Amino acid sequence: METVTETSWFLACRVEDTIPNGGVCVKRDDEQIALFYFSRQDRWYAVQNECPHRRQMALSRGMVGTAGEEPKVACPFHKMQFSLASGECLSGGECRLKTYRVKVADGNVFISKN
């Protein structure tokens, strides 16, 4: 059963602050969120910035790409890969990233609060 709840958003940054086909790190209170922009498809993804493998705040500095159709990021520390769509670990690990929704309005990038 699905419960429909209103998503609440916070303003992360301006579109021009982000890096096409790369990531930036957004701070929200004590939380660090990695925000990625795939410019060819005009798609945005946001996930926790901490790589769960060795718990490093590093995913925003990772290299993005695709495996088939799956958008992904590789952690700069040990190249663990995660799906940006589902947060699933693509390197055979059990861990999973927390994912967030992203929307863009008037050149502002918003990330869902949960």
Add this chain to the structure above:
Amino acid sequence: MVKNKVIVVGNGMVSHKFCEKLSEKSKNFAISVFGEEKHPAYDRVNLSKYLDGVAAEALYLDEESWYGEQGIRLHLNKRITHIDLENKLVYTQRGETAAYDYLILATGSSPFVPEIQGREKNGVLVYRTFDDLDKLRMFASRARHAMVLGGGLLGLEAAKGLLDLGVEAPGVLEFAPRLMPRQIDSAGSRVLAEKLEAMGMKVHLGKQAVEITGKDRIDGVRFADGSWLPADMLVVSAGIQPRDELARQAGLQVGPRGGIVVNEFMQTSHPDVYAIGECALFENTVFGLVAPGYDMAGVAAANLCGEKKAFSGADSSSKLKLAGVELASFGNPFGSRSVVFEDGNRGIYKRINLSADGTKLTGGILVGDASQYNMLLQTVANALPVPENPEELILGSKGTKAASQAAGLDMLPESAIICSCEGVTKGRLIEAIGEGCETFDALKTCTKAGTGCSGCVPLVKDILADTMKKQGKYIRKSVCEHFPYSRQELYDLIKIHEIKSYDEVLDSFGKGEGCEICKPIIASILASLWNEMVLQRGNDIAQDSNDRFLANIQRGGTYSVVPRIPGGEITPEKLIVIGKIARKYDLYTKITGAQRIDLFGAHLNDLPLIWEELIAAGFESGHAYGKALRTVKSCVGSTWCRFGLQDSVSFALEVENRYKGLRAPHKIKSAVSGCARECAEAQSKDFGIIATERGWNLFVCGNGGLKPQHAQLLATDLDSETCIRYIDRFLMFYIQTADPLTRTATWLNKMDGGIDYLRNVVVNDSLGMAAEWEKEMECLLGAYRCEWKTAVETPEIRRRFVHFVNSPEEKDPSVAFQPLREQKMAGAWPDQNDR
């Protein structure tokens, strides 16, 4: 239709393989698996990684959800205590019952603990499950004298585990006069023992333990010879004992020394009950390796589906890496008519045994270097004729390596089993390649070859390459799924079309969004071709992480900074500047192996500030973060040294300043020594220069690191100008043709004709490329600019050196340090379990 009920007792690796095989073959079975541990099946072969900090979950063969997806019911924490053969029921320890049509016993084995007096004492441990390892970890933290009983494979793994846990000098006690007595001979054992002792283990051979001493807790071990050694923990690893108690109780036939008797179809004495893996006894043998276990799983699954597949036994040939030492034993390791090679210097021992008439190989042992294992195993298994000079099998023939290898592949019959885990033959591989599996990944998916222990992967790749070549097909060594080209093809395409950015390369020749494999390869090609600042034209996102921030990321997420100090020569003024900057930004300082100074612990936000100050004092980037020229190390040479023949420092400065910033498929290191005493260690570098009475000797393709290799002499008694010209040609040849991430040593090793061919190309210009390469090198070097200078001076690049995009002034609050002597170090990796 009503499904047949299959119950699997035990959830180890073989049980998991059985589930995989059966659910893949047929959907007509309702499978239930009972495991007594709380974990689903895990990779026991790599269990010691758990001591290394790898999470238990990471060793699971599949997540728990996998079983559900296959329609398999997995019961963990449930031990089967009783089998009722007549009514076809099993009972759990809680008294629950489950009915079966077929019962599969995959109960595995338990560690065999010999009947030594005192074996029940506290501190006597075994090494098989996660729980065992947790206990071991607990004892190891307080142990002063840790011992392992048993010098076999598992015992040595346990000793390595203890070493990794920080236990000092763990002892290995072996009853036989040598280590791994079933796999290797005395000479092999000696080489292995030396390597293990160098790592910090203490090996005791010919020691028969007779008593474990101590009150409630172990304090030592007494031996048959009357001697005694202190021990406050003892890991018993003396072999395995098949878990046959359930079968025994149910009245199934078991062997006199344990093991559930099975026929070639894996059926026990009761036709609806099967046994597979380490609990099964086939032709009086228990197989303690995973490959035969997997084979049994496949046989049992096939027979359940009505196929009459038979298990034909297995030998104990195996290849493994133990504490970093490669080891292999195949066929009959102890046969006669042996050819032996020993390199005491590098710790390599190889032995092959021949048949009485000397025409066939019967078995052998490899210690320290097992790269020839696959081919040797095939030579035994298929009774291939041995060459006229059998030593070529272990030393390689004098002729070209590639040719002899292809000849070896040709000799293999189609029926040769290449992947023993999955039972894939050479014929099946060739067939699959013919059907269009023209990449390794496709071949792996289609045939499953290489999916088990992965030991056969090199051979499968060779067969793929060889078959494609024979079919007249060009083998595409495509870099990844986004580009159907090899690095060299991409290099040529980018050069011909004069493309300058990653995005343009992807749009012109690739598909998808790229990935972490093709991006750095193409970024490196672009840098090698045009030498433009790597963070411009949107190429920043294609750089490897270190190149992207022009610094080396360290544990905790800070960076290290290495200014260039050409030839290792530095003025007192510059030393003071480095000291002041390190103090100001609170950096840990250390002299590197490359005669430079590394400054650790810099926040991303501080990097541009630090570099601004370094540049103002005349420093440049040292490219320690790049696949680029690193350093040209030098000894002091004739300007001071009483032995020096030439001015090695000045030449090192000239060479380093010439090639600084040059990017290549991998990092490049160099050195210049002032005389043959070689204080700069030039023969371990990608190119090394050593002074002679008349000029310079040029050595190339040396390597330190993981696989040390001495550089080879390319040319002698050169004047400085000729020496540089040769280096220009050598480097351009390397940059143009090497595979990604291949150091010059490996590049040369793969080159047909080796150093003679390379010399012909570089010195005699046999390819007619010399003039063009020299011109290209001039262009590249002419385009050099310190990239850190560009970075701090270009606002759109500089603004990327922040941690938070929405709070640029703030540094990463998760960064932590801990004190170290008078300085500091990165905080430990955070605990992965405390969340």
